[in-house]
Amino acid sequence: MSEQSERTGRIKDVGRAAGALVVGVAAADAFNEFVPEGHRPADLLPGARSVVVAGNLGPTAGAWRCPDHRVMEITGYDFRENVAIHVMSDFIEREYGHQAIQAASLPTAGHQPPMSMMLAAVLAGLGTRSLAANIILHPEYGMLYYAALLTTLALDPDHVLEKDVCPAPPCVQMYRKLGTTPCLASCPKDDGGCLEGEIGPDGRIAYSYYDRERCTSRSQNFGQGGLQKSLLEIVNEEDPDRRRMMIYSDFFTQSLSSACFYKESVAQCFECMRVCPVGRKYKRLS
Amino acid sequence: MTTETKKVRNRRDQTFDPAVAKDELRKEALRGGALACGVADAAAFTAAPEGQRPADLLPGARTVVVVGGGAPRAGDWRSPLHEHQETMGTSDRINSLGLKIAKLIEDRLGFFALFVPPGMNKGNQPFLSVQYAAELAGCGSPSLAGPLLHKQYGMLYYAAIVTTFPFPVDGPSTEQACPAPSCVEMWERERTTPCLRVCPIDSGGCLGGEIAEGGFRNRRYDAARCTTRVYTHWIPGFQKSLEAVLEEKDPERRKMILYGSFFTRTLWAMTYSAQSQAQCYECIRVCPVGTERHDKA
Amino acid sequence: MSGFFFVDPELYRRYKDQVLELSNSVQINVQEHLPREQRRRGLSDREIAKRLGLDERVVREIRVVAERDRYDIEEWQKAIEFKDRACRAYAKDGASYVFEGRRKR
Numbered sequence: 001m002s003e004q005s006e007r008t009g010r011i012k013d014v015g016r017a018a019g020a021l022v023v024g025v026a027a028a029d030a031f032n033e034f035v036p037e038g039h040r041p042a043d044l045l046p047g048a049r050s051v052v053v054a055g056n057l058g059p060t061a062g063a064w065r066c067p068d069h070r071v072m073e074i075t076g077y078d079f080r081e082n083v084a085i086h087v088m089s090d091f092i093e094r095e096y097g098h099q100a101i102q103a104a105s106l107p108t109a110g111h112q113p114p115m116s117m118m119l120a121a122v123l124a125g126l127g128t129r130s131l132a133a134n135i136i137l138h139p140e141y142g143m144l145y146y147a148a149l150l151t152t153l154a155l156d157p158d159h160v161l162e163k164d165v166c167p168a169p170p171c172v173q174m175y176r177k178l179g180t181t182p183c184l185a186s187c188p189k190d191d192g193g194c195l196e197g198e199i200g201p202d203g204r205i206a207y208s209y210y211d212r213e214r215c216t217s218r219s220q221n222f223g224q225g226g227l228q229k230s231l232l233e234i235v236n237e238e239d240p241d242r243r244r245m246m247i248y249s250d251f252f253t254q255s256l257s258s259a260c261f262y263k264e265s266v267a268q269c270f271e272c273m274r275v276c277p278v279g280r281k282y283k284r285l286s
Numbered sequence: 287m288t289t290e291t292k293k294v295r296n297r298r299d300q301t302f303d304p305a306v307a308k309d310e311l312r313k314e315a316l317r318g319g320a321l322a323c324g325v326a327d328a329a330a331f332t333a334a335p336e337g338q339r340p341a342d343l344l345p346g347a348r349t350v351v352v353v354g355g356g357a358p359r360a361g362d363w364r365s366p367l368h369e370h371q372e373t374m375g376t377s378d379r380i381n382s383l384g385l386k387i388a389k390l391i392e393d394r395l396g397f398f399a400l401f402v403p404p405g406m407n408k409g410n411q412p413f414l415s416v417q418y419a420a421e422l423a424g425c426g427s428p429s430l431a432g433p434l435l436h437k438q439y440g441m442l443y444y445a446a447i448v449t450t451f452p453f454p455v456d457g458p459s460t461e462q463a464c465p466a467p468s469c470v471e472m473w474e475r476e477r478t479t480p481c482l483r484v485c486p487i488d489s490g491g492c493l494g495g496e497i498a499e500g501g502f503r504n505r506r507y508d509a510a511r512c513t514t515r516v517y518t519h520w521i522p523g524f525q526k527s528l529e530a531v532l533e534e535k536d537p538e539r540r541k542m543i544l545y546g547s548f549f550t551r552t553l554w555a556m557t558y559s560a561q562s563q564a565q566c567y568e569c570i571r572v573c574p575v576g577t578e579r580h581d582k583a
Numbered sequence: 584m585s586g587f588f589f590v591d592p593e594l595y596r597r598y599k600d601q602v603l604e605l606s607n608s609v610q611i612n613v614q615e616h617l618p619r620e621q622r623r624r625g626l627s628d629r630e631i632a633k634r635l636g637l638d639e640r641v642v643r644e645i646r647v648v649a650e651r652d653r654y655d656i657e658e659w660q661k662a663i664e665f666k667d668r669a670c671r672a673y674a675k676d677g678a679s680y681v682f683e684g685r686r687k688r
Contacts, residue, residue, distance in 0.1 A: 034615065036627040060388050062344050062400035062449065067674035069666040071343060071413060074405040078385050109628065110647035111607070122615050129614045164616055178682070185681035186669060192661070205617070210610040213653035218662040229656040235532060243532060247525050250409055251660070256521045257405060260559035264405055269662070271669040275678040285396045286297040345674065 007096065008156040011052060011088055018087035019080030020054035022138060024124030027051075027157040028150065034119055041150045044114055045101050050155040052088055053117070053124040055144035056081040057282065058267065064274065064283045073221070073268040074261070081147040089149045098153035105147065111212065117146040124148075125158035130166035131197040131208050132183035132272035133215055137165040142279020167199050168277050175199045182275035194218070195272065218269035227255040294452055296396035307395055308453045314390060315353045318383045321439050322354035324423030324456040328448065331418065338414050340448045344400045348452045351387060352416070352423040354442035356380040360580040363571055372519070372565040373555070377443035384445025397451035404445070419446040424456035429464035430495050430502045431481035431569035432512075437463045440576020465497050466574045473497040480572035493569060515566035519548070519555040527552060590644035598635060598642075599649040605631045606646050608653070 001009075008025060015023040028041035028048040041048040058077050066072065082102070089100040104114040118136050121127050127136040127144070138144050139161065171181040176199075180188070187193035194215040200206030216225055230252045237243040246252060258265040293301040308325065315323040328340035328347040340347035356379045362371055384401050391399035402414050417434050420426055425444065426434035433441045437459070469479040473496075478486075485491035487506050492515070494506030513522055527549045534540045543549060555562040603609075607625030614622070628646060632639040672680035 033619075034624065036624075036630055038627055038629060060392050060399050060401065062388065062392065062398035065345060065398060065674065066343050066400060067345070067671045068343065068407070068413070069670035070407050071400065071403060074403045075385075075401060078382065078389070109643050110650045112628075119615075128616065134610055134613055160615070182678050182681055192665075205614050208610075208612055208614060210613075212608055212610060213650055214658065216650070217654055217658040218666060221659060221662045221666075225651055226659050228651055229659055233656060234528070240533060244529055247529050247532075253410065253521060253525070254406070254408075256524060256556070260521065260556045260563075261405065269666055271666060271673075274669070274673050275681055277678075284297065285392060285398060 004154055005156050007153070010095075011092065011155065014091045015052070015054050015084045015088045018084040019078075020056060020084035021081075021141065022055040022126055022144065023084070023088075024053045024055075024121070024126040024158045025050055025155045026053065026120060026123035026125075030123045030157070031119060034123075035116060039115055041103070041115065044104060045099060045150040045152065047099070047152045048150040050151050050153060050157070051103065051120050051124065051148050052085070052151065052155065053120045053126055053146055053148045054081040054084040054088070055121060055126055055138065055141075055146045056084075057141060058143070058145050059270075061283050061285045064270075069269075072270055074257075074264040077145065077263065077267075079145075079147075081145055085147045085149045089151075092149075092151050092153055096153050098151055100149050100151040100153070103148040103150050111216070115148070117148055120148040121146045123157075123160060125161055128161050128165045129205075130183070130276075130278075131181060131195065131205055132166070132276060133194060133210050133212075134208070135273065137276070137278045139163075139165045140279065141282055142276060143273050164204055165278055167203065167205065170277050172199055172203045182277065183272040186271045186275050215269070218271075220266055221268045222251075222254040222258040223265035223268070224259070226251070227259055230255055294397075298396050300396055302395055302451075304452055305454055307451065311351065311387065311390065311453070315351075315383065315387060318353075318386060319379055320353040320355040320383060321357070322352075322420075322425045322436055322442060324352050324420070324425045325453045326350040326352060326419050326422035326424075327455045327457070330422050330455075330457075331414075334415060334418060338412065340414065343402065343413060344398060344448045344450065346398070346450045347400075347448045348450055349448075349455060350414075350419045350423065351391070351447040351449060351453065352420045352425050352444055353380060353383055353387060353447075354420060354425045354436060354439075354444045355383070356443040357439060357441055357576075358567070363567075363580055371567050373558070373562050375561040375564055377564065378560040380443045380445045384447055387445075388447045388449075391447065391449050391451055395451050397449055399447050399449040399451070402446040402448060414446060414448070416444045416446045420444040422458055424459045427459055427462045427464065429481075429573070429575075430479060430497075430505060431464075431493060431573060432507060433570060435463035435573070435575045437461050438576060439579065440573060441570045462501060463575045464573075465500075465502055468574050470497055470500070480574065481569040484568050484572050512566070515568075516564055518565050519552040520559070520563055520565070521556065523548070523552045524556060588640065588644070590641060590648060594641065595645050595648060598637065598645050599652070601635060602631055602642055602645045603649045603653065605634065606650075608646075608650060 012023040031040045059072050063072050085102050092100040105117045107113050121136045127138040130137045175181050184195050187195045189196040194211045196209035198207040234246045295301045312323045331339045340350050356377045358376050381404050388399040388401040407413050420434050426436040429435045436442050485493045487494035492508045492512040495502050496504050531540050531543050605626045612623045628643045629639050632642040
């Protein structure tokens with residue numbers, strides 16, 4: 001085994017021991033085909049050669065079963081994949097003397113992050129992009145949460161998955177029969193939802209449509225957006241009594257609460273994933 | 287003759303002894319920083335309103351695991367600066383532990399587990415009263431001041447995990463921590479207790495009540511006033527300031543409000559909510575329960 | 584005159600639809616497996632600025648405001664109702680709830 005392969009394996013072991021469920025590696029320059037300048041690994045870390053991606057499950061299986069959607073809106077996660085990234089970054093700098101940083105993934109201009117964790121997961125062979133809001137699905141676990149580190153250390157990249165995870169065979173069959181899939185049917189564009197898509201004769205995604213701004217109103221219902229929307233209504237309201245009702249309303253109060261707890265400000269709609277068959281056994285504990 | 291605990295089987299056809307599983311879970315909880323760990327029967331939440339019972343959150347729920355800990359330290363209580371505990375809260379650790387326990391139950395035992403979020407559901411209602419869960423799990427008993435009191439540790443912070451795993455149940459404690467013997471004596475002498483004296487409802491405070499027959503009765507609690515103290519610089523304070531700013535016609539006075547210390551402090555508290563949410567401890571500061579731990583050099 | 588940068592409303596009105604359309608706001612055919620000629624990615628603020636002859640900072644402001652402005656606050660309220668319905672339906676009937684009144688091709 002080459003030295004590069006050996007250290008790649010060690011780093012992955014460190015990541016898994018630190019709480020990552022899955023770890024993959026992508027070559028930094030693999031991003032160039034898919035994203036514009038300014039959003040590539042080397043734009044964040046000059047000389048970056050590798051991107052290490054860690055993924056983990058989010059809500060517990062019990063949380064998926066709750067009939068009250070608000071539970072998962074504010075449950076929050078333990079962000080173990082982020083912990084794993086920090087542990088691996090420290091390990092790389094300490095053991096190999098190369099630079100390593102956590103890839104900046106929070107939005108910095110509107111919805112735009114400096115770097116896409118979804119693309120990183122795809123290029124690291126951890127999943128493929130789905131019809132459901134372009135969420136990356138891992139072949140075994142389905143939806144995972146991802147974090148990544150960038151490093152100047154050369155590592156063995158993993159291969160992009162050859163087989164698409166989405167559409168899953170039951171979804172292809174469903175599409176042939178009904179012209180839709182579970183995720184598309186749960187949130188259809190022409191019924192005020194976010195999704196539309198087609199599966200081709202080869203059983204692969206032939207067309208996908210995702211309305212991110214509508215999805216934002218659902219997945220970040222009580223996040224920064226909900227706060228901005230309601231605050232604008234409040235400051236524009238001239239009647240002091242109506243204004244007061246708005247300030248103390250449940251909607252505004254919940255919006256403020258999300259500004260207080262970052263875990264409460266994102267991941268507030270799971271309906272397309274709830275009906276997705278990929279990784280279902282982990283939601284059913286079967 | 288020994289009685290064997292009936293084993294339970296999960297969907298993956300693995301079997302577990304509930305008593306052994308509980309013991310291992312308890313060890314993990316204590317290793318994770320909990321001072322108390324107990325189990326309540328999911329069916330016992332009869333005093334909770336519909337919609338706030340374990341099975342409303344997790345259909346098929348059988349037990350509720352409660353972990354308690356993260357209480358302020360001896361030094362925290364001694365600080366003369368009320369802003370200290372307002373801003374350096376110690377409760378967040380117990381929520382992390384609660385989520386970890388939920389994942390442990392699912393990963394190791396293969397039964398469903400749901401960590402009860404510590405935030406608010408619609409209409410400022412809790413998803414489930416974690417305090418009630420802690421009482422039913424034997425982790426403490428109700429107090430005149432309001433917070434649940436552990437006999438040994440006094441006030442603790444709690445996290446609750448609803449699960450379909452049938453852990454052996456602890457049930458409510460038969461020992462009442464409140465009123466403490468010294469509080470009974472004080473009542474007999476002065477018709478008040480430390481917590482009632484600090485925050486008397488009839489003099490602009492939040493608490494009222496009586497000690498009688500070894501317990502307390504006729505408890506009065508002004509939740510709205512308590513909110514102004516516990517959440518002074520938090521969402522309610524923000525809403526009040528926002529209303530004041532929008533009512534204010536004079537732009538210079540508006541600036542004074544927005545840049546002023548009340549609003550600034552409120553913004554900091556909101557940003558660091560995990561540490562700065564609970565902002566009044568005065569009734570518990572004077573509570574004698576659990577104070578043996580406060581005796582440090 | 585304010586001390587912090589924000590976009591002129593008239594400029595915003597003139598360019599918001601174009602900026603949003605060129606951005607990642609509506610994502611069509613972004614899947615990596617699609618052939619390069621079929622794959623569409625949103626443009627960066629810099630790329631949009633170059634195409635429209637605007638300053639990058641202006642494009643960023645227009646895009647950020649337009650993202651938020653795309654739907655009225657009613658959509659946020661409707662989102663609560665959508666999720667409540669869907670989550671409860673799933674709890675009751677599992678994934679089959681999505682096929683009630685299903686559509687055929």
